Amino acid sequence: MSSSTPCSACTWTADRQENCRYNSNVKLFYGVSDRGVWSLGSRYILKERSSQPPNSEVPNLRFLKEHTSIPIPTVVRSWEEDGRAFAIMDRVPGTPLSAIWSTLSEVEKKSIAKQTAEYLGQLRELHSNTMQGLHDQPIYSAFLFPTGYGVPHGPFSSDDELWSEMKQALQGIPEDVCLRLRERMPSAAPYTFTHGDLTFVNIMVDDGRVTGILDWESSGYFPVWWEFTCAGIGLSNEDKEWKNLLHRYMPDHTNAREFWLDFYALSKYPNLNERGMALLKSTTK
Structure with missing residues (x-):
């Protein structure tokens, strides 16, 4: 970059900075x-x-x-x-958990996971009559609704409405496969306030204490099982290790997670992974 080219963030040139x-x-x-x-x-x-x-x-x-x-x-x-x-x-005090994860002992990691889960427990008490954002706004999740990022969904007031929206991601999947998958979908009630992105980048820690949970822009009232389910989506090996540990201290929705993993695998049709191909094969016999 030329010394006379302005910075795209601050608009200063290198020459101007050097002379100030x-x-x-x-x-x-x-x-x-x-x-x-x-x-x-x-x-x-x-x-x-x-x-x-x-x-x-x-x-x-x-x-x-x-x-x-x-x-x-x-x-x-x-x-x-x-x-x-x-x-x-x-500014929230502390350091992102992602920056120190590899330096922590197992005891320290478990303590942070337990603290985080205890804070999340307060969200379990926040319910709505519909799946929605605050003030009747739609909800957003490219994992629950894998039809694109930034696409609004809802509000929804029933499992049937939720499934109808989710099913749009299953284009090309035989109807009998969709019906069997629908039968496995756990009830979404009570619709519970959910963070939805518990990557360890969003957890702030100071001296073994959780000092902040960040990034609430897409949070809202989701199915009661969605926090546990999406907390299993690891963005890296270390992030997955963190989320697996966090799962131990959260209300268990393993059945919902298995349902969603099958749904998400099928949503990639026709580019199915091994899970998706096995599922399609087993349900179309």
Whole structure:
């Protein structure tokens, strides 16, 4: 990059920075897709992203502050302008669990998993009459509804409505296979407030204590079994190890997870993996 080319984040050129004694404490430390997270000194962070949904983190955080004692960021201020959503939040103390996982003892890992599950237990008490986001908004999940990211779904008020939406991902699967899979789907009630992305990147830890659970933008009222089920989706070997350990301390919905694993495998038709091919073969005999 030329020394006269402006930085896409701050618009300064290398020449301008070299000729200025100012050393900024405003830093971009995370960016993906159309969003970024800036550190504002040591006390606050600024999140910027598109104002298009899913973008419910601010109302979700305020709701959880009122109804739980889960350690989460405090929203200082939020606003929208020119199609962008901004939120200034308190910085959660600690270090992402992902950064220290390999250095922890088994005892420490179990303690963090147990603490996290105890906080999640507070969500088990938050119910709704429908599967939805807060304030009658739709829910979002590319794993529960594998038809694309950022696609709204619901609200739903019955298992039949939920299955009808899920079934859209099973194009090409014989109807008798779909019927057998539907018979195995556990009841979604009670519709329970769910985080939905418990990767160890989103767990903050300080001196063996869980100090924060982050990233609530796609949270909402999902099937009671969805938190356990999606917590089994590991993004890496270490993340999978973390989630397997977390499972030990969560309400057990193994049957629901096995149902979903079969559903998700079939949703990849015609590019089925071994699980999907075996399932299709066994149910079409």
